[in-house]
Amino acid sequence: MNILLTGIDGYMGWPTALKLSQEFPDERIIGVDNFSRRKWVKECGSDSIIPIYSMKERLKVAKEHGFENISFIEGDLTKKNFVDKIISIHKPEVVLHLAAQPSAPYSQINGAKATFTQKNTVLSNANIMWSLREHELTDTHFIETTTTGIYGAPNIRIGEGFVKVVDGDGNSDVLPFPNIASSWYHVSRGFGATNMMLMNMQTGMPCTDVRTSIVYGITTEETTLDEHLTTRFDIDFYFGTLFNRWCAMMIINHPLTVYGSGRQIKPFISLEDTATSLVKIVKKGNKGEYKVYNQLVEYVRIKDIAEWMNSAAEELFGKAPGIEYIPNPRKEKEESKYSFENKNFLKVLGKPKHTSMRDALPEVLEKLKKYEDRIGAYRDRLIPKKR
Ligand SMILES: NC(=O)c1ccc[n+]([C@@H]2O[C@H](COP(=O)([O-])OP(=O)(O)OC[C@H]3O[C@@H](n4cnc5c(N)ncnc54)[C@H](O)[C@@H]3O)[C@@H](O)[C@H]2O)c1
Secondary structure, rough: OOEEOOOOOOOOOHHHHHHHHOOOOEEEEEEEEOOHHHHHHHHOOOOOOOOOOOHHHHHHHHHHOOOEEEEEEOOOOHHHHHHHHHHHHHHEEEEEEOOOOOHHHHOOOOHHHHHHHHHHHHHHHHOOOOOHHHOOOOOOOEEOOOOHHHHHHOOOOEEHHHHHHOOOOEEEEEOOOOOOOHHHHHHHHHHHHHHHHHHHHHHOOEEEEEOEEEOOOOOOHHHHHOOHHOOOOOOOOOEEEEEHHHHHHHOOOEEEEEOOOOOOOEEEEEEEHHHHHHOOOOOHOOOOOOOEEEEEOOOEHHHHHHHHHHHHHHHOOOOOOOOOEEEEOOOOOOOOOEEEEOHHHHHOOOOOOOOOOHHHHHHHHHHOOHHHHHHHHHHHHHOOOOO
């Protein structure tokens, strides 16, 4: 079996490649990336706080540790000729599509970044699925990590992709949950989800839409084997995700910055559980459905996270960085009864390794301590620039 993994150079992609290799040692894992994430972060004046190695070095060291079946192709998935070439040569049975410009704040910088983000998401998604269709590979399992952000922040419980709707006459139907995202990035993932539904309806292509929540953490079992196998870890305003950025703030005793009231509820999953569940979704397969999983383990109010992290810093380092409430740079609903279904997802994942961010905190801090000076050097990148 050939498994095509797009976005292999990314935060989630590299650990997922190692786990896929471990789980499917006799299959081929073909990674694709154009290294744009490295470039975007640099463009925002930052860098991965944990230095990462080139793909060539990563693959060499991975091989030495027994991950022998990973290969790499550099290229841009928005170019249909490139996609056609890899699909026609490798004829993958599974495509795990992780490549995207994943930052909401980056997509909000200006019109050029908003349209770039949307073009990058939609063209990559459609090019791969259409290439599979045009090469008569509609049995290939197409899996894409979209986002829980598609759901917005409604006052109803969020099902796994669908919602029951009743009209004024009492007629009811189960419909795809509307795309009510609050950034140009998040909305673009809803376009991809609709395309998957359409391709599945027209051709029966098995399409799995993994609505990924906010991923936190620094390592997986495989990335800890060697320093060269580490994945990227960003802490800047544009690319650092909430928990990861706050861990960096704890290390340099910088106040934990909460956007707006902090009453927003957000969903989370650890990097280890993210990569494990993606491998399990590949293993489980899909018999021709459009299937949605809410890839999350917990959902928590932002100010609650800030409060326990602040107390944890006091316990661990003897001083609390404090919490600073700043005007919300995002236009988002701060109050809602936000809650999630994730039963189908948990059935696939099994017992999570991290049931809460609290489990992961000591390990992340331990690993980050070594980079205190580097975090300090990028201190000005932690908080939003006034625009
Ligand atoms: N990390 C999270 O918290 C999170 C949450 C929800 C959804 N997701 C989604 O999961 C996926 C992986 O996220 P991540 O955090 O690893 O992001 P990432 O930016 O680290 O990884 C994405 C990779 O895709 C590559 N890429 C982007 N556009 C490309 C193109 N046109 N052609 C080839 N390669 C391209 C980038 O260079 C990067 O290495 C993304 O689709 C992201 O939107 C992530």
